[in-house]
Amino acid sequence: MGRLMAIEGRKNAQDAKRGKVFTKLIREISVAARQGGGDPKANPRLRTAVDKSLAANMSRDVIDRAIKKATGELEGVSYEEIRYEGYAPGGVAVIVDCLTDNKVRTVADVRHAFNKCGGNLGTDGSVAFMFRELGVLSFGPGSDEDALTEAAIEAGADDVQAFPEDGVIEVLTAPEAFEAVKAAMAAAGHVPLQAEVTMRADNDVAVTGDTAVQVKKLLDMLEDLDDVQDVYSNAELDAAAWQ
Numbered sequence: 001m002g003r004l005m006a007i008e009g010r011k012n013a014q015d016a017k018r019g020k021v022f023t024k025l026i027r028e029i030s031v032a033a034r035q036g037g038g039d040p041k042a043n044p045r046l047r048t049a050v051d052k053s054l055a056a057n058m059s060r061d062v063i064d065r066a067i068k069k070a071t072g073e074l075e076g077v078s079y080e081e082i083r084y085e086g087y088a089p090g091g092v093a094v095i096v097d098c099l100t101d102n103k104v105r106t107v108a109d110v111r112h113a114f115n116k117c118g119g120n121l122g123t124d125g126s127v128a129f130m131f132r133e134l135g136v137l138s139f140g141p142g143s144d145e146d147a148l149t150e151a152a153i154e155a156g157a158d159d160v161q162a163f164p165e166d167g168v169i170e171v172l173t174a175p176e177a178f179e180a181v182k183a184a185m186a187a188a189g190h191v192p193l194q195a196e197v198t199m200r201a202d203n204d205v206a207v208t209g210d211t212a213v214q215v216k217k218l219l220d221m222l223e224d225l226d227d228v229q230d231v232y233s234n235a236e237l238d239a240a241a242w243q
Contacts, residue, residue: 027229117217151189
């Protein structure tokens, strides 16, 4: 009985986590479709959201329903994009991107997470200048670095970075070139394991010991909030944070 209960508990936890992922993806689809129209072929942001949703095993029916709600074909909820900025312990800069239908609830939840973990919610622009937006195509171990580099240059990418310690190779692009580079790389036979437009810090801040644990706790709390889509930081955490 104990083993069955443990298995059921893990399954429920996995289902809950999967539900949170789907909620975030549906919100992104909704905002992208409302802003740029419901045709993924003509709306790069929507196309990226649809690709991420399919990669997460979301069904086409759920995706289509979210698009129709956003474009007014079906009744749905309207979400607003909000960005919060602040500092975690150790001077770590944090950006929190949200999609919400209730700003009062969202800012209260975000502020609570910062306060509980020893951080401070800042003002607009207080840390954003430390980050840059870029497209990242990630290729796994066994990829041919020379072939990827040649294809990336041909596709119009900005840079290629290799990480020998884990075998990952990243192709970096300007945000506006992301979809074109991704399509060109795929046409050349190089399909990334992961592809996204994200925020990267210009310089990381190393944090250790108890401070690293607190920073990790804050980032996890923020990630777990329903209204939060993405969390970015310039933290370089030591091993203590992962124990």
